[in-house]
Amino acid sequence: MKHKIGFNALSRNSAERKALKRNLVTSLFRYEKIETTKAKAKEVQRLAEKMITRAKSDTVHNRRLTSAVLYDEAVVNKLFTEIAPLFADVHGGYTRVVKTQSRLNDSADMAILELTKKTEKKTDKDSSKKETKSEKKADKKVSEEK
Secondary structure: OOOOOOOOOOOOOHHHHHHHHHHHHHHHHHHOEEEEEHHHHHHHHHHHHHHHHHHOOOOHHHHHHHHOOOOOHHHHHHHHHHHHHHOOOOOOOOEEEEEEEEOOOOOOEEEEEEEOOOOOOOOHHHHHHHHHHHHHHHHHHHHHHO
8 A cells, every 4th residue: 555655756866856846946937837757847936936936925934944955046036126026925735737649659747847926027128139130220220221
């Protein structure tokens, strides 16, 4: 009987499993959406939900606990400043697992793990660059016509 089995070992020893979860959680918070196997997504979802709950109260202690798990300090900062405020009034359910098609080579069940609310992309710099380029082209055409 398989009593008291509280998690999926993912066919890895504890060090490999811990590193896998840390990598996937860091990628989830960096890109806000990752595609992985269904089993890995469900395991990472548990850790991600706990980290978002912890990030909702921005204290030094919580930042240290999350930076012990996440690999990139910029991702820790993004979690506390951009992602956690989106879920300030929500109690759980920060991520969703959407099943997709099976993987071709081994028929593993694939899933997309994503945040339920998306942060807004910073496009001010990109749009200003595009405007300046288009303005330069327009100025060049006007000067050529004269």
